[in-house]
Amino acid sequence: MTHRVAVLDKDDCQPRKCGLECVKYCPVNKTGSDCIALEEDGDAKARIDEDLCNGCGICVKVCPFDAITVVNLAAEMAAEKVHQYGPNSFRLYRLPSPRKGEVVGLIGRNGTGKSTIVNILSGSLRPNLGRYGEGEGPGWDEVVRRYAGTETGAHFEAVRDGRARASIKPQQVRGIASAFGGTGAELVERYDERGRGGELMEELGLAGAAAGRRLGEMSGGELQRTAVAAAAARDADYYFFDEPSSYNDAFQRAAVARVIRGLAAEGKSVMVVEHDMTLLDYLSDRVDVLYGEPAAYGIASGVMSTKVGINAFLDGYLPAENVRFRDRRAALGATSSQAGGGGDQFGAADEALSYGALKKSYPGFSLEVGAGAVRKGEVVGVVGANSLGKTTMMKMLAGVEEPGPGSDPVRKAASISYKPQYLRGDSDATVAALLDGAAGAPVEGSLKEEQVVDHMGVKRLYERPLSGLSGGELQKVAVCACLLRDAGAYALDEPSAFMDVEDRIALARFVQKFARSHGRAVVIIDHDVQLVDLVSDSMVVFGGEPGKSGRASPPMPKSGAMNAFLGSLGMTFRRDERSGRPRVNKAGSRLDKEQKRAGRYYYRD
Numbered sequence: 001m002t003h004r005v006a007v008l009d010k011d012d013c014q015p016r017k018c019g020l021e022c023v024k025y026c027p028v029n030k031t032g033s034d035c036i037a038l039e040e041d042g043d044a045k046a047r048i049d050e051d052l053c054n055g056c057g058i059c060v061k062v063c064p065f066d067a068i069t070v071v072n073l074a075a076e077m078a079a080e081k082v083h084q085y086g087p088n089s090f091r092l093y094r095l096p097s098p099r100k101g102e103v104v105g106l107i108g109r110n111g112t113g114k115s116t117i118v119n120i121l122s123g124s125l126r127p128n129l130g131r132y133g134e135g136e137g138p139g140w141d142e143v144v145r146r147y148a149g150t151e152t153g154a155h156f157e158a159v160r161d162g163r164a165r166a167s168i169k170p171q172q173v174r175g176i177a178s179a180f181g182g183t184g185a186e187l188v189e190r191y192d193e194r195g196r197g198g199e200l201m202e203e204l205g206l207a208g209a210a211a212g213r214r215l216g217e218m219s220g221g222e223l224q225r226t227a228v229a230a231a232a233a234r235d236a237d238y239y240f241f242d243e244p245s246s247y248n249d250a251f252q253r254a255a256v257a258r259v260i261r262g263l264a265a266e267g268k269s270v271m272v273v274e275h276d277m278t279l280l281d282y283l284s285d286r287v288d289v290l291y292g293e294p295a296a297y298g299i300a301s302g303v304m305s306t307k308v309g310i311n312a313f314l315d316g317y318l319p320a321e322n323v324r325f326r327d328r329r330a331a332l333g334a335t336s337s338q339a340g341g342g343g344d345q346f347g348a349a350d351e352a353l354s355y356g357a358l359k360k361s362y363p364g365f366s367l368e369v370g371a372g373a374v375r376k377g378e379v380v381g382v383v384g385a386n387s388l389g390k391t392t393m394m395k396m397l398a399g400v401e402e403p404g405p406g407s408d409p410v411r412k413a414a415s416i417s418y419k420p421q422y423l424r425g426d427s428d429a430t431v432a433a434l435l436d437g438a439a440g441a442p443v444e445g446s447l448k449e450e451q452v453v454d455h456m457g458v459k460r461l462y463e464r465p466l467s468g469l470s471g472g473e474l475q476k477v478a479v480c481a482c483l484l485r486d487a488g489a490y491a492l493d494e495p496s497a498f499m500d501v502e503d504r505i506a507l508a509r510f511v512q513k514f515a516r517s518h519g520r521a522v523v524i525i526d527h528d529v530q531l532v533d534l535v536s537d538s539m540v541v542f543g544g545e546p547g548k549s550g551r552a553s554p555p556m557p558k559s560g561a562m563n564a565f566l567g568s569l570g571m572t573f574r575r576d577e578r579s580g581r582p583r584v585n586k587a588g589s590r591l592d593k594e595q596k597r598a599g600r601y602y603y604r605d
């Protein structure tokens with residue numbers, strides 16, 4: 001017996017533009033039943049009766065807009081349903097439970113219910129146990145009874161009795177800026193129930209000019225850290241941080257991690273949703289993997305040790321449940337990049353791009369770039385704090401910005417295709433039109449589609465206007481467009497921004513394969529240390545004083561560069577003994593102390 005999940009994407013369902021294929025071809029409808037019909041009210045979208053549906057999947061195939069998802073889950077799952085937003089909409093199965101004095105990390109694709117979990121456990125959303133109809137949902141007493149005898153039950157009891165004080169850093173920080181007109185210092189002060197506001201702002205690098213800025217005038221990173229400070233300043237038992245790393249550089253992420261770990265050290269229960277694996281690894285005592293089908297359903301795996309959980313996530317396989325949730329071939333191997341990397345297949349004569357020492361200055365800011373070269377088949381990672389000139393360097397290489405006086409020339413063996421950091425999504429052009437333009441020919445059904453688009457998972461977005469994409473979708477489309485252009489070298493500025501963890505893994509695997517198999521050079525700026533480590537053969541490390549002066553090293557061998565960069569972050573990496581994957585050591589752990597003493601921040605091969 002199975003439990004049927006039929007989900008309709010209400011935006012994609014367009015009954016006025018299609019031939020009602022789902023209704024026409026449904027074999028159950030043909031027997032005279034009403035398995036799929038149009039709703040009689042409102043927008044008249046399709047409605048699928050999950051009790052009548054036999055799971056044949058014909059509607060899924062015939063829908064021209066890919067609006068339908070039908071999944072068969074094991075029958076037992078029906079009893080584990082925690083919440084469903086409405087008919088034919090997203091549902092969540094199982095819940096992780098918070099643990100006192102620990103950080104529980106939630107990891108999983110976008111749209112698998114992480115924010116829903118945060119809202120439920122914080123008491124902002126009462127789980128309806130699947131009874132979504134008006135007035136049908138359970139009260140807190142029933143919710144408590146349903147989970148009686150479990151940690152989750154005890155938690156809900158505290159929520160019901162008003163004993164579970166919760167503090168949340170919401171996923172979207174822009175909303176805070178529109179709701180609060182004051183400065184960062186004022187916001188933190190308002191929530192400073194523990195007298196720690198000043199200290200927190202200091203730790204998060206907000207003590208200077210940023211504190212006096214109005215939220216609406218802050219950079220994304222400043223706003224994010226202000227929101228983290230405000231949430232951590234509250235006096236609560238449960239703390240939830242939904243994606244605290246967005247917009248922050250690696251140093252700022254490390255500071256956020258220290259603040260969050262500090263709460264657990266004080267005995268608080270903390271839960272963190274995060275796509276940056278280094279941060280999640282560093283932060284979490286335990287992790288819970290969310291898997292399922294984005295926007296259709298999500299299942300919480302149950303908490304595991306961080307080590308087991310992260311490996312399970314990267315393997316795409318949960319040993320305890322014997323569930324494979326990602327194709328084996330898409331799993332992330334031990335390390336994609338051996339020292340020297342693919343560049344070794346090509347001689348020095350195979351330089352795709354070389355540049356002399358470059359200089360550039362803006363009022364109040366100056367940048368110096370050490371000369372270097374990138375070979376065919378090589379991926380160069382670029383790391384450093386915000387406002388040190390990484391984007392400026394990439395623009396000079398890509399020919400978007402003129403190098404300043406005193407610079408040596410940028411010599412290009414080939415043209416460069418560039419993906420800028422900030423993307424414009426305000427166009428009504430379709431994704432297909434953008435990709436066709438980049439490839440110089442229709443992409444659908446082409447070899448390039450197979451070589452590039454398939455790997456980035458944007459095919460189902462072809463008909464969407466750019467203005468209708470989420471941040472993560474727009475990012476994937478922009479990366480695709482960049483890689484579809486014919487060029488000898490490719491420059492990607494912060495491609496992981498807004499991408500979920502699964503997309504980041506796909507990106508790391510694909511960019512490397514793309515460089516190797518086509519002999520292309522790639523330069524990639526990113527703040528996700530694990531991503532940069534996985535994808536690059538060599539690295540450019542930025543130093544200097546943010547917003548004042550920046551210095552870029554020439555491309556350096558990866559192990560030396562990682563050692564220097566991790567040293568400046570105060571983090572150490574080891575190899576996981578089972579999977580061989582790079583892992584970050586917990587601050588103050590035995591290995592962390594040993595490696596720091598030896599100056600060995602990065603593992604040696």
Ligand code: ADP
Pocket residue numbers: 085086089090108109110111112113114115116117294295296
């Ligand atoms: P995540 O945080 O993992 O990205 P969310 O919990 O935000 O996932 O959302 C899971 C799914 O539930 C998404 O498809 C989202 O569109 C849907 N969803 C979230 N909130 C609501 C709501 N209030 N009504 C209907 N659907 C919702």
Ligand code: ADP
Pocket residue numbers: 362363365385386387388389390391392393546547548
């Ligand atoms: P990063 O990519 O490392 O964050 P950027 O290259 O974007 O750094 O910026 C480095 C510094 O140069 C910042 O202080 C920024 O404000 C300044 N800057 C960048 N572009 C310009 C410009 N066109 N005019 C004036 N200042 C600029």
Ligand code: MG
Pocket residue numbers: 114115171242
């Ligand atoms: Mg979310």
